[in-house]
Amino acid sequence: MPHQIRFPSGATLSQVKKDAKAFKRERNIPHHEALDAAVRQHGFNLDWNDIQSLLTRGGEFVKIPFQCNVSLSLSMLRPAGFVVGPTGCDKTSIAAEMCVNVLKDGGKVVHLMYDYYGYSTIPGYIGDAMGSSSKNVPGFTRHTIDGREPLTKVLASVAPLPGTLIVLEEPQVIAGFDTKSLCDACIQWQVGFIGLVQHTEVISNIEESRVSFMIDASDLNGPGNTLKIDQAEGRSKTHSMRLKAMQVYRSLFHTFAVLINRPH
Incomplete structure (x- = not known):
C-alpha cells in the first residue's frame, strides 16, 4: 500500500523520502x-513518525462500526463513502447511526450543512441516540458552510x-x-x-x-426493507452484502438487522 499513497501535493512516499x-x-x-520537513512540504501537518503510524494502520483515517459486525473503513486511498437513496428513504438515519457508533467509540464527527438548508434530521437522531441535545454530545459539532467554497477551504475553516x-x-x-x-x-x-x-x-x-463503500438505502422503507452495501476490498475487488432491516425506530434511528446474504 505505501507505494500507492499520495500526499496532498501529489507526491508519492518515495518522492517525499528523496526530498x-x-x-x-x-x-x-x-x-x-529532514523527514519531518519533507512531510510538511508536501501538505501534511504531521511528523514523519505520525505518517509511519498512519501507514501501519493501513492508512486508515476512520473506522466505522456498523450493523451485523460489519466494519467500514475510510483511509488515505479510499477516504469517502456514500449513502444513496431518494427523499424519504431515511438515509439520514443510516448516516446518523454511523456517526453515533463513531462517537460511542470516542471518535469525533463534524456535520456540515449548507447555509441555505433549513433543517436536517441528523443532529436530532444523534441527540436522541446519545440521550442529550446534539449540542451537548461530546465529539459532535455542526457547522454551517457556504456551498460556493471548495471542500478544502471549508475544512480549513472548520479545522x-x-x-x-x-x-x-x-x-x-x-x-x-x-x-x-x-x-x-x-x-x-486526515x-x-x-x-x-x-x-x-x-x-x-x-x-x-x-470510494470505500456505497450504501443503497432506496429499499430501506420499501417492501424489502433492506440495505445493500458495496464495500471495496483491496485494489479492485468489491464485496457486496445485503442487510435486512427488521424494524426501524425513527426516534432512535437504530436499525435492527440480520445479515441475509454475504457473497464470498
Whole structure:
C-alpha cells in the first residue's frame, strides 16, 4: 500500500523520502528533521513518525462500526463513502447511526450543512441516540458552510482533528466537487467523508477507486426493507452484502438487522 499513497501535493512516499535526503544535505540537519520537513512540504501537518503510524494502520483515517459486525473503513486511498437513496428513504438515519457508533467509540464527527438548508434530521437522531441535545454530545459539532467554497477551504475553516468523520448531505452541490478536491481535503486533514445523495449519477465524477463503500438505502422503507452495501476490498475487488432491516425506530434511528446474504 505505501507505494500507492499520495500526499496532498501529489507526491508519492518515495518522492517525499528523496526530498528529505535533499533537505538533509542542503540544510545540514538531522535525518529525522529532514523527514519531518519533507512531510510538511508536501501538505501534511504531521511528523514523519505520525505518517509511519498512519501507514501501519493501513492508512486508515476512520473506522466505522456498523450493523451485523460489519466494519467500514475510510483511509488515505479510499477516504469517502456514500449513502444513496431518494427523499424519504431515511438515509439520514443510516448516516446518523454511523456517526453515533463513531462517537460511542470516542471518535469525533463534524456535520456540515449548507447555509441555505433549513433543517436536517441528523443532529436530532444523534441527540436522541446519545440521550442529550446534539449540542451537548461530546465529539459532535455542526457547522454551517457556504456551498460556493471548495471542500478544502471549508475544512480549513472548520479545522477538524485527524480521525474526524465528516458528514455532508448533497455534497455534489459544493464548489468544484470532484475526486481530486475530495481526496485532497480528506488527506490534508486526515479525515473520513460520508456524503448523502439521492442517486449515484450526481457523484459520477468521483472515481470508484477512491470510494470505500456505497450504501443503497432506496429499499430501506420499501417492501424489502433492506440495505445493500458495496464495500471495496483491496485494489479492485468489491464485496457486496445485503442487510435486512427488521424494524426501524425513527426516534432512535437504530436499525435492527440480520445479515441475509454475504457473497464470498
